Amino acid sequence: MPEKRPENRIVRVTSFDVAEAAGVSQSTVSRALAGDTSISEPTRKRVTEAALRLNYQVDENAARLRRGRTGTLALVMICRHGQDRKDLNPFYFALLGSTCAAAAARGYEVLVAFQDSPANFWGRYQERRKADGMIVIGTSENTEAWDYFGTLGEGTNWVCWGAPSDDFPWVRSDNHAGAMLATRHMLVHGYRNIVCLGSETSPQRQFKERYDGYADAMRDAGLEPFLQRIERGQPREEQGRLAAAALVESGRPFDGIFGVSDEIALGALKELASRGYRIPEDVGVVGFDGVRAGAWSAPPLTTVESDFEVAGSLLVDRLIATIGGEAPSPRRVPVRLVVRGSTRP
Amino acid sequence: MPEKRPENRIVRVTSFDVAEAAGVSQSTVSRALAGDTSISEPTRKRVTEAALRLNYQVDENAARLRRGRTGTLALVMICRHGQDRKDLNPFYFALLGSTCAAAAARGYEVLVAFQDSPANFWGRYQERRKADGMIVIGTSENTEAWDYFGTLGEGTNWVCWGAPSDDFPWVRSDNHAGAMLATRHMLVHGYRNIVCLGSETSPQRQFKERYDGYADAMRDAGLEPFLQRIERGQPREEQGRLAAAALVESGRPFDGIFGVSDEIALGALKELASRGYRIPEDVGVVGFDGVRAGAWSAPPLTTVESDFEVAGSLLVDRLIATIGGEAPSPRRVPVRLVVRGSTRP
DNA sequence: TTGTAAGCGTTATCAG
């Protein structure tokens, strides 16, 4: 007969044990440890020491049950349908990191869930008292997901990044300004026939905003904007590659490419290079997002990067405000140009 | 005076409400919804319908308090000291994704925390009843972190990836096999003077294992292994670049590079290319990890990739086994070679 | 400044 392993559960020390050890009542322990100012210093000291000695830690479950608040935020990462969790766009992973950091800085825990299809869409964190509110981050492409989260109803405290609808409580990059930044950078460096690889009809709201920024910068310079459309349903790199190929074959003259995402720009860059175009001499290429891979391409990709730290903070702050009953207001995250080798110096 | 917004809290429906609506006792509701087999079908149906109608959701806090288990796993991501959360090695982000997926598949929630320094090291999840156990993922370089987690004590249920000590409950890639795979691949394709860029003394256990795998494959082929050491304290890319530069300047003949991580290999690749070496013609380069950036380098990097899905599953399964007091599952994650352009076809 | 006591909303035990 296999011997039963010793009880693996950590011996539970309750506030009663601490109370006994410190010679006070249980409620005094609770107050002392919570920093209640009504507790006298000597008492607090006795309690704190007893707690330390017994290695006491508050049972957060009990505390939360009593308080009614959880001190936790749920972070839902929306993937493409059927996509491996690990293949998530690195941009979103970076955002996840910054969001967790911001939440921690404000004393919140973060519950993370990856969701990709109706089989696992789930946003009832508040009702189950698992979290006080929810941050939803993900690609607009997964329309089913946004349909789901859009119907959660009034009482739901949430913010999102990537929503296809302006009715949602969103936080977004300053796409228009970023695209202008990118386009002007190319103009200043002598590129004239700049083509935008993107879409104005994609559910990705930001793609339209980026196209508009590009178009405005072009018109400001007295030039005509031109959009080379990407095909839906492909991985982003492939979309970029195909769009670049189509552009070349159309015979339209061009010396600059503004891709509405880094991965699109990288796909285009690769396609053009393989067709013998010299980058940045013959053609300049600029992307948008600041993903790590862009630093490794040949040449490295000039791009527009969002301030991730601000993005995470904004998401968390807005959510906390919503939880606190304040009226939500959309927010923009500032962007900056990262000049690398895919545009002329 | 600003009007106070209506109570933002979701109206709480308790099991008592459902009980009343279904005309049964509260405990019957609990049992019916928990799937207790002693409940008769008609009763269960009445209860389920009432719950649905009232939009009832179990208060997990109360349930957990009562049960004593949380159904939650904590996932601690260890960053380099002072590192931005978003700059975490993409390999770890991928692992985070797979781990969350595996946990979800087994019915667990995941609480994620990024930690980088003594100021925020924290692993008392069980004591606070925030989680039933803990998965710690991170670079061995942060020795302070591992010192901290190493002292948490007996009762702590945990598993880790990246631990510098074999005394920890670790799960790791099959580094030795992967390195042999990589080295043999180069040998088969005609490279002879293959140099390993890495370290046998790094706290990164896996670096030593990878070096050993490389060395064994070399000796099997009757060749002498050679290690070009990387310098500590630099970012990985820089380490690779510097090691490659040092190798070139040493005058030692070489026609193959095995970098013990992708970022090291990418740094070397860049340095060699800038010095006029043709890759893969003059020199073949292989990395280890399978990070996304490798697919974008010029040429794309041949590498050894861990099966992320298995990695996440193994971490979660081992932890769950530990929580349950069972014998733990295997700890090595299988790897595979991903052939790209940095080695001759 | 501290103690007493009433819940928070479940799950689980024990009768019936």
Next chain:
DNA sequence: CTGATAACGCTTACAA
């Protein structure tokens, strides 16, 4: 098969 009822460990009025 179902209903009372006792915890779970804390926070927070209310009293002293």
